[in-house]
Amino acid sequence: MCSQITAHSKTFNSSADELLKELQSRANMGTLCMDLHLHTAGSFDCLSDPDAVLDTALEQGLGRIAITDHNELDVALQMADAYPDLVIPGEEIKTEESIDVIGLYLSELIPKGTPAIETIERIREQGGIPYLPHPYAAGKKGAGGRFAEKLAPLCDVVEIFNARLHQPKQNRLAGELAERHGSLCGAGSDAHTLGELGSVSVEVQPHPNQASALRLALAKGRITGSVSSHLVHIASTWAKFRKKFPIAQT
Template sequence: MIKVDLHIHTFYSPDANTTFEELTDRCRVLGLGAIAIADHGTVEGALDYIKTGPPVKVIVAEEILTPHGEIMGMFLKETIPSGFSVDETIKAIREQDGLVCIPHPFDPVRSSALDSRVLEQLAEAHKVDILETVNARYVFNSSIRQARKFAESQRLLPGAGSDAHSAEEIGSVYLEMADFNNKAQFLEALRKARIYGRNRSPFVHVSSIARKIKKNITGR
């Protein structure tokens, strides 16, 4: 069994600042066996981190912004541009033989959460593989309860992650699951995974906004 955090951002995201060195250190300290790097609007962070020879398995992922909210593509090979429709985005993920994951659903305070009506339509059409049922940045536990109930009713695989935008957030939520070497093994392991961890303080959102503003001003 390994510990897996399925939602991590690096400094490639405009509102995150985790360096590769910090990411490696935290993975070693926490004993993580695999992570999904899901930067906003790019897979370059994940691909570049893999080149460093990390001590963990890395799932190349991306949070892609559509007009109705974010969709996460997993096991990607290249960046999918933001701004396309929900259907176009899912088609682009499938063309890379990727998985469709819906991050932080039913979060009333996050504007990037996918519209719940759109999520229902996608689930009914069997276009979603994974629903992130636990996200460490949820402000309300009711979001977790609603996501878990929806995943169960729609028979979606439940995912979980820290949604870390800084090094200290990594691993605050993780899954314990069987080791895997490919997408098929990952899906099978996810079916029997257990979720552990806790929510972070709501102030982490303030820190993310501050980092984004600073990067916009400095250009870094």
């Protein structure tokens, strides 16, 4: 069972060597801090350079991140190949039901529009972890919980804290859902900007960057998080506009 508290993560403004020393110190103390749900420029609504995302995550004290771009896997695979101990390759899939399901440790893209149950099956076929994000989010993200009870038993992990949800009830209901079904607990900043990184930390024992090891680690995980500013949604809207109407370079 993982616990959840609200706290701001510590910011590190240090050199690369100092950052590595800090991460090693955390590892020696038996702590690995992760963010299991975030985005890069691989997503249609994000402009964040992938390397800048990783650098910022490390500066914020995170030791491993899951890159979960919307309906895209290329960036996640490239970053996981370049930084095999630091990056989990994932994808946030928009299903036929217009809700999101995340696959962690994927090697092949799962197409947008795949039915939710089939999406979960495809994640498992790849040896990945089915992860149910923001199950009680309104609208197209979670359909207000309409599919929560159906999908939670089929997923290994339920996201009990998402920093982009501004109604506390939505995260609270997700925590209760995970408890009812005995699910592992996950959390993510859902960051679409660099400034959101570090708002959430899933603290676990250090472990190999493998699906089976993450499952074991999450069983004794601890989650800390703080809700992001409402302004982050403006940044996502701006990113979508920029990508739809690129500014010509002169």
